[in-house]
Amino acid sequence: MTVLDLRAAELRAPLLRRAAPALLGYAAVRALGLVVLAVWSAARGTSAYTLLTARWDALWYTRVAELGYGYEVRLPNGDVHSNLAFFPLLPWLERLLHAVTPLSYADAGFTVSLLASLAAAAGIFAVADRVYGPRAGLCAVLLWAVLPVGIVQSMAYSESLFTALAAWALYALLTGRWVSAGVLAALAGLTRPVGAAVVAAVWVTGVLSFVRDRRTPGARTPAGRRVLGMLLAPLGAAGYVLWVGHRTGKGPLGYLDVQAGWRNGFDGGYAFARFVADKFTSFPSALAGAGLIVGVALLLWLHLTGIRQRQPVALLVYTGVVLALALCASSYFGSKPRLLLPAFPVLLPLARALARLRTPKSVLVTVVLAVVAAVYGAFWLNGSGPP
Template identity: 75%
Template sequence: MTETATRAAPPAPSLPRRALPALLGYAGVRGLGLAVLALWSAARGTSAHTLLSARWDSLWYAGVAGAGYGHEIRLPNGDVHSDLAFFPLLPWLERLLHALAPLSYADAGLAVSAVASLAAAGGIFALAERLYGARAGVCAVLLWAVLPVGVVQSMAYSESLFTALAAWSLYAVVSGRWVTAGVLAALAGLTRPVGAAVVAAVWVAAIASFGRTGSADAPCAPAWRRVLGAALAPLGAAAYVLWVGHRTGDGPLGYLDVQAGWRNGFDGGYAFARFVGGMLTAFPSALAGIALIIGVVLLLWLYGAGVRRGQPLPLLVYSGVVLALALCASSYFGSKPRLLLPAFPLLLPPAEALARARPARAALLAGALAAGAAVYGAWWLNGSGPP
């Protein structure tokens, strides 16, 4: 036997190296979006920086970072908008970065979002690559980047931070790292109310794991690790909700009262259906209503495609809860596309299909979608923007 034949095979590239094409592609899409936003805003005499860092919810997060909780606005109709509606992890990170670097709280929020969006892209790649291969991983990241409201990924909002924590928690679940999954789920629960989706995914996967044996690819972890991961998962959300209830004096349901002050609630989609139905009664709003119906049908079809293709149970649970919470909320209908940004498992079926296409055709489609998303994002932020 020759020396060449006995020489050990070179080690496989590390996950960061394998993810590099996806991260570069993601950065390119986001860079294009920001460039178009800057040009559009300059032409309109507005500030792209202000639109990204100091409008809408960004102001509330920066306010919590700077002064802590306690600010509220009483509207003429009696509604009370309290900053207790906003979960604390993003403001905590803004405050930490503000203390470490010469950045305002708003700019610290932009920096956190930029890093978190890359971490989210890495998590989406890692998960899709493990399940469907590296090309599908790159395609999944690009599809997440070119979503029409993808510009939110670059704003001082919590969507990018939440998606990063959710993606890596789900990756930890499918790879059998239960304690890591539980810790990340707890942090996701400190980021947004939809952290419940990550908790549900960890719980269901942990319960299901006791009914199966492991495999060489995903060996079963010791029972105590699975139990510990499931126990850790809800601690973040539970801690914040209980703290809000204690602060308001309304007990465990105090957070629901805070959300009610914003006219947020869960009614099974009744209010949203009435909203869409109202749009269908007149022109041109009927066109937008029809587009919304098509969008909802597409989302449900993508979820069904994941079921048909045997997507892992934790991903189905996660994306199902995200869909339910977004579509069945009773207010802020214009924010639903933004609330659906974390539902990245819905993109895995089209990512698989795109991965099978010829590279030139896939690149052309991704480029066209990126250009469309950049223009739409600039128009949107300079108009109604994300409520």
């Protein structure tokens, strides 16, 4: 059997079967992270489960699930933190799971996150496998798992749920399933504000496909399904934003006022640039500032590498919007690493490079990164943690 025959056999195998090694590897990395977090937390006298399910944003999601919208906190400086800032799909799922099982809202959030993280890993594999083959798909999943803030994938946060919906929406685009892409984009838009990135990917890909069809009439695809997918894509985000505007009485832009109460906004990266520049006022913090510059430069270089490697337009548009919204927002700067978690296509150039290594070397690299990520995740959550 030739190499081409083997590749053809791989492509004919069911997707879930091809993804099985990636999912097992992902589960092993996440299990390692949770074990290290449990040991670290026990040594400090804290609860690992509380850190995962009942701190920071996880509390806000469970309050929405239990009490609905309308809860807010007024800070001494006049800021108003309203739970309207949190998109509804995760708390809806928490409420549903709580209603049909004995799980508490916090337990339901943790369960949704665990299941969604596996769905996200499968979606990342499906995308990478479609573009570069199963070995690159395996490496892409493992690289996503060993990110320094990968522990967030196991928290009762919405990052895993959003990434799962985004990844499968992108896979639907790559395989020409326009209605599925539109539905998944709408659900992603109900999960996080960055759902706009998935909508942009659907719309840009759709417009380009119409242009391509006009140039090559013999390669037409059903226009009706494309149009339907494009129309469905923005309904989730637009529906929630308009509902918030109606509820607050502030019109279509009412959601921006809610975000302003959290001091979240989009300023093109000015506040983040000032934050980085301020790090250079003393030597110890200058090292952190240099690290931030290197990290941002690496992200941009990986995205440009994806462009040079001719990644599909859907991936490039999606990644570009996720990076822009994360890096150019004037929100809590400590949250930027987790806001970048959904930008998994930037890992594809690294996944291709890792896939080209001999198996022992690639395993060694992955194991080292997994240990580092597990230790850092335990240190992070037991320290400042995600805001």
